[in-house]
Amino acid sequence: MALVVQKYGGTSVGDAERIRAVAEHVARTRQAGNEVVVVVSAMGKFTDDLIRLAGEISQTPPPRELDMLLTAGERISMALVSMALAQLNVESASFTGSQAGIITDTDHTRAKILEIHPDRIRAALDAGLVPVIAGFQGVSVEQNITTLGRGGSDVTAVAIASALNADVCEIYTDVTGVFSADPRVVTKARRLAKVSFDEMMEMAATGGRVLMLRSVEFARRHGVPLHVRSSFTWEPGTWIVEEDPTMEEAVVAAITDDTSEAKITVGGVPDRPGVAAQLFRELANQGINVDMIVQNTGTNGMTDISFTVAKTDLVAARDCCIEVKDQLGAAEVTSDDGIGRVSIIGAGMKSSPGVTALMFETLSNNGINIEMISTSSIRISCVVRAERVGDAVRFLHTAFGLDAA
Amino acid sequence: MALVVQKYGGTSVGDAERIRAVAEHVARTRQAGNEVVVVVSAMGKFTDDLIRLAGEISQTPPPRELDMLLTAGERISMALVSMALAQLNVESASFTGSQAGIITDTDHTRAKILEIHPDRIRAALDAGLVPVIAGFQGVSVEQNITTLGRGGSDVTAVAIASALNADVCEIYTDVTGVFSADPRVVTKARRLAKVSFDEMMEMAATGGRVLMLRSVEFARRHGVPLHVRSSFTWEPGTWIVEEDPTMEEAVVAAITDDTSEAKITVGGVPDRPGVAAQLFRELANQGINVDMIVQNTGTNGMTDISFTVAKTDLVAARDCCIEVKDQLGAAEVTSDDGIGRVSIIGAGMKSSPGVTALMFETLSNNGINIEMISTSSIRISCVVRAERVGDAVRFLHTAFGLDAA
Numbered sequence: 001m002a003l004v005v006q007k008y009g010g011t012s013v014g015d016a017e018r019i020r021a022v023a024e025h026v027a028r029t030r031q032a033g034n035e036v037v038v039v040v041s042a043m044g045k046f047t048d049d050l051i052r053l054a055g056e057i058s059q060t061p062p063p064r065e066l067d068m069l070l071t072a073g074e075r076i077s078m079a080l081v082s083m084a085l086a087q088l089n090v091e092s093a094s095f096t097g098s099q100a101g102i103i104t105d106t107d108h109t110r111a112k113i114l115e116i117h118p119d120r121i122r123a124a125l126d127a128g129l130v131p132v133i134a135g136f137q138g139v140s141v142e143q144n145i146t147t148l149g150r151g152g153s154d155v156t157a158v159a160i161a162s163a164l165n166a167d168v169c170e171i172y173t174d175v176t177g178v179f180s181a182d183p184r185v186v187t188k189a190r191r192l193a194k195v196s197f198d199e200m201m202e203m204a205a206t207g208g209r210v211l212m213l214r215s216v217e218f219a220r221r222h223g224v225p226l227h228v229r230s231s232f233t234w235e236p237g238t239w240i241v242e243e244d245p246t247m248e249e250a251v252v253a254a255i256t257d258d259t260s261e262a263k264i265t266v267g268g269v270p271d272r273p274g275v276a277a278q279l280f281r282e283l284a285n286q287g288i289n290v291d292m293i294v295q296n297t298g299t300n301g302m303t304d305i306s307f308t309v310a311k312t313d314l315v316a317a318r319d320c321c322i323e324v325k326d327q328l329g330a331a332e333v334t335s336d337d338g339i340g341r342v343s344i345i346g347a348g349m350k351s352s353p354g355v356t357a358l359m360f361e362t363l364s365n366n367g368i369n370i371e372m373i374s375t376s377s378i379r380i381s382c383v384v385r386a387e388r389v390g391d392a393v394r395f396l397h398t399a400f401g402l403d404a405a
Numbered sequence: 406m407a408l409v410v411q412k413y414g415g416t417s418v419g420d421a422e423r424i425r426a427v428a429e430h431v432a433r434t435r436q437a438g439n440e441v442v443v444v445v446s447a448m449g450k451f452t453d454d455l456i457r458l459a460g461e462i463s464q465t466p467p468p469r470e471l472d473m474l475l476t477a478g479e480r481i482s483m484a485l486v487s488m489a490l491a492q493l494n495v496e497s498a499s500f501t502g503s504q505a506g507i508i509t510d511t512d513h514t515r516a517k518i519l520e521i522h523p524d525r526i527r528a529a530l531d532a533g534l535v536p537v538i539a540g541f542q543g544v545s546v547e548q549n550i551t552t553l554g555r556g557g558s559d560v561t562a563v564a565i566a567s568a569l570n571a572d573v574c575e576i577y578t579d580v581t582g583v584f585s586a587d588p589r590v591v592t593k594a595r596r597l598a599k600v601s602f603d604e605m606m607e608m609a610a611t612g613g614r615v616l617m618l619r620s621v622e623f624a625r626r627h628g629v630p631l632h633v634r635s636s637f638t639w640e641p642g643t644w645i646v647e648e649d650p651t652m653e654e655a656v657v658a659a660i661t662d663d664t665s666e667a668k669i670t671v672g673g674v675p676d677r678p679g680v681a682a683q684l685f686r687e688l689a690n691q692g693i694n695v696d697m698i699v700q701n702t703g704t705n706g707m708t709d710i711s712f713t714v715a716k717t718d719l720v721a722a723r724d725c726c727i728e729v730k731d732q733l734g735a736a737e738v739t740s741d742d743g744i745g746r747v748s749i750i751g752a753g754m755k756s757s758p759g760v761t762a763l764m765f766e767t768l769s770n771n772g773i774n775i776e777m778i779s780t781s782s783i784r785i786s787c788v789v790r791a792e793r794v795g796d797a798v799r800f801l802h803t804a805f806g807l808d809a810a
């Protein structure tokens with residue numbers, strides 16, 4: 001008998017019919033001899049509706065109250081899922097984040113889980129019930145209701161799976177798994193049967209849309225095997241697991257793309273210690289997340305520092321750079337929101353020389369200019385013009401032998 | 406400085422504009438030097454929407470889950486009211502029933518409040534905040550979310566006012582107060598400036614639609630002065646207070662009407678002890694609430710027992726009577742859903758002979774036949790044909806001198 005945590009996203013519980021389908025799948029999983037814990041998101045676009053309603057009242061709602069508002073969404077979907085289970089004679093009980101013992105810090109709208117006290121969940125399981133838990137929410141150490149930020153329901157599912165020492169955390173969504181590239185960009189993209197945590201983290205960080213970086217990190221840290229699959233087809237999807245050292249890994253597992261960022265260049269900076277530190281400290285103080293950073297070795301004691309930020313942060317980041325330009329002794333600040341990033345990811349890359357060369361050649365042979373490069377041990381990312389990103393992904397997908405037959 | 410509990414019903418918080426108006430009134434009340442605690446219902450028809458959604462999934466949803474579902478409504482409205490207050494620079498914090506310390510029994514969908522631990526509400530007041538509390542909900546002694554049944558938000562407001570020893574509990578609604586009769590029936594109905602708890606309870610029990618019996622009972626028991634007023638005009642409404650023994654009271658304060666009930670008659674019952682007890686025990690065991698009961702002195706050792714029930718309970722009550730008919734030795738069971746009740750209510754009635762006579766004469770002079778009569782010390786109710794109820798109310802309103810000039 002396995003203990004399975006099943007997380008259902010917004011489209012999976014989007015209406016009464018979908019909720020009934022979810023309940024039937026839970027019942028099937030139980031009939032197959034498993035214990036099941038369900039974690040749900042709010043129905044469809046309900047959270048967006050609530051945000052719009054809040055916007056009619058305040059452009060700057062107090063974060064505590066915004067959290068109180070948004071947690072209504074999961075409350076509705078979890079009660080309905082529990083009712084649908086009752087219709088199938090599956091005994092269940094719904095639990096809010098607070099009732100499930102999800103204790104967070106006090107950072108409203110993006111709280112972090114501090115600890116989990118799943119006593120009531122365990123008791124429900126022991127009593128033969130299916131616990132249905134509200135994703136995305138918790139209660140702070142000051143006893144206020146918090147939300148976990150974007151992708152928070154996945155985090156809830158992984159955290160509960162970890163706390164209960166579950167055998168697997170199944171993430172049900174509206175795609176059938178993790179693909180070798182975005183199927184909307186590459187028609188020949190293949191579903192991956194298995195991806196390592198490291199690869200999945202790199203994919204999430206570079207534009208993979210299926211899972212948020214945060215929940216993959218959490219799953220890896222706590223050793224929770226993830227299984228990403230579709231609640232529309234119910235077929236097996238993609239397993240995200242610890243790298244298996246005995247297996248030979250694909251050199252390149254997937255190509256990701258991301259056009260959500262913009263580039264800022266601080267030019268003509270004196271090449272002395274502390275300059276970069278000062279610049280990025282300022283940006284951090286403004287709450288701006290910086291992604292890729294590239295600094296070239298300077299000539300004449302001068303250097304250029306380029307970095308990417310989310311397009312939504314571009315204006316704030318640019319203003320911040322202009323403000324510190326004189327302190328840094330920099331010559332100029334330029335920005336460019338016409339960029340995109342293409343990345344190749346693969347755990348096998350570590351032991352395969354020539355991957356970098358093949359990537360650069362592929363882009364260059366197809367007339368795609370590389371504007372920035374950054375690498376990790378299992379990833380190479382290139383910034384190119386945004387309008388060439390699609391081509392870049394397709395050419396690389398073919399070059400690395402990923403196209404489906 | 407007074408402590409004012411303000412309860413806003415569904416129409417009062419029906420949309421963003423209404424919520425802003427509520428926040429402005431709260432701010433004005435504070436500026437006038439008062440402490441304010443707000444209790445809110447769900448927005449407009451939101452609770453009905455949730456019930457419909459539940460109905461798409463189950464005709465018999467588990468009560469625990471129905472409560473979990475329905476409590477989402479107040480969560481939304483209280484967060485939005487708190488946001489609207491923040492926009493006016495009034496510091497506030499919303500609290501669920503559970504956070505407000507409203508502890509109930511475990512009777513889901515119609516829980517009773519057992520105790521209130523308003524520590525967080527008091528702390529919020531002491532910190533200068535306006536607490537905004539979810540009406541209609543609490544948490545059971547088994548730590549499950551409960552709802553308080555129909556009129557539950559008023560009960561929450563009264564209970565909180567009592568626990569905080571508030572100076573007044575203001576019930577904001579979409580009418581301007583309590584009237585001498587339903588203004589839709591009697592165009593000359595007058596708003597009453599003051600009504601005693603006893604009168605208000607009789608009105609609530611006999612068709613007055615402004616307040617539910619339960620919240621008035623609760624207010625009387627705990628000595629909480631109520632002020633029923635409009636959130637659309639904000640003008641002073643009707644005070645519901647302890648009877649003041651030094652004052653001379655109106656002989657008749659109000660006329661109420663009710664056409665929501667039906668009559669059942671169990672005829673030809675042997676006139677011996679225990680028959681009525683057996684009948685009404687059976688009905689109680691079926692969960693059927695009986696309202697008026699009339700038994701005439703029998704002739705030939707036989708009697709008829711008539712009683713009224715809600716029309717929604719008519720079929721069940723009739724079946725129950727037919728089932729026990731033979732045990733009782735009764736001759737027949739008949740029912741009639743074409744009845745209505747008209748009642749006159751007034752604390753001054755106790756010391757005014759002739760009220761009963763004037764009521765019966767007024768009805769008889771206008772050709773309205775009385776089918777059942779029941780009285781209390783401050784009320785007389787007559788059952789008449791449903792289609793004559795409107796006339797009966799209008800004639801009585803005039804006869805007892807209640808018509809507005």
